[in-house]
Amino acid sequence: MSGPAIDASVLLAIILKEPGWQQFEDRIETGIASAVNIGEVMSRLTDLGGPETRLTALLSEAKLTVIPHDLEQALEAGRLRALTRHAGLSLGDRACLALALVRGVPVLTADRAWAALAEPIGVEVELVS
16 A cells, blocks of 8 residues: 555645645655646746746655546546535645545645545545644
């Protein structure tokens, strides 16, 4: 079994050196990330006019496995819309959750809103602070 599905919030925290980023740097070593979330991170870095090369460096240094977003995950992400609409989750958020559901792994995120969604969705959510 692989490690947790890594949310974009975790990758951004590491790249941008947000407070506490060191606590999850090691956690991504065995993790998986949806290619959708990698696109989400790159989009955010582009918006910041910033360190796009830090994402590519992180991906080459870490043992994080990037998983293509396939039909099964796409359908699951669509189904999750009804359960997550009230929390305002993006397609990228739902892609991460769908990957976790399909692969049977927990999700690692810094997004506190996901904790309340864990039970209704049926996925384990690990929050990092």
